[in-house]
Amino acid sequence: TSSFYRSSQGVIICFDITNRESFDNVDKWLGEVKRHCGDQPTMYLVGTKTDLQSQRVISYSTIKTYTDTKNLSYIETSSRSSENVENCFIDFARTLVAHTDQMKINHTSKQIENTSIGLNDKTKPVTTDGCSAGDKSVI
Numbered sequence: 001t002s003s004f005y006r007s008s009q010g011v012i013i014c015f016d017i018t019n020r021e022s023f024d025n026v027d028k029w030l031g032e033v034k035r036h037c038g039d040q041p042t043m044y045l046v047g048t049k050t051d052l053q054s055q056r057v058i059s060y061s062t063i064k065t066y067t068d069t070k071n072l073s074y075i076e077t078s079s080r081s082s083e084n085v086e087n088c089f090i091d092f093a094r095t096l097v098a099h100t101d102q103m104k105i106n107h108t109s110k111q112i113e114n115t116s117i118g119l120n121d122k123t124k125p126v127t128t129d130g131c132s133a134g135d136k137s138v139i
Helices: 022-026 024-036 050-055 060-070 086-112
Strands: 009-016 044-046 071-076
Touching: 009 022, 009 024, 009 086, 022 024, 024 044, 044 060, 044 086, 060 071, 071 086
Parallel strands: 009 044, 044 071
Antiparallel strands: none
16 A cells, blocks of 8 residues: 555545544554655545535544544535535645745755855866857857
């Protein structure tokens, strides 16, 4: 199963709001992601089957508390009515792009921090080995 996670930049974990066991398994899935991907991927939690509100067993406040402690983005959807399905993917894609851009910035910042230039560093003269590439008259 580790091949499913290889090089993942983002993960969407879904659970059924009408099924307690489904919600309880979210911790297991988060553990799998962390074990195979570390803390790097963007993660979204999606509550499904919002069209079945009368059968709901996981309260929104329970989910809100959970997502706040785990620092997860959350959205509820219904495949049957298409409620929030498109929004889910659009929001996830935007978050993923922002997270990826931030990771690039952080990586570049670390590279800059680790670079040092001394005032006494000697530069090597550029040689053309007889090539006319340095001739500015060539267009």
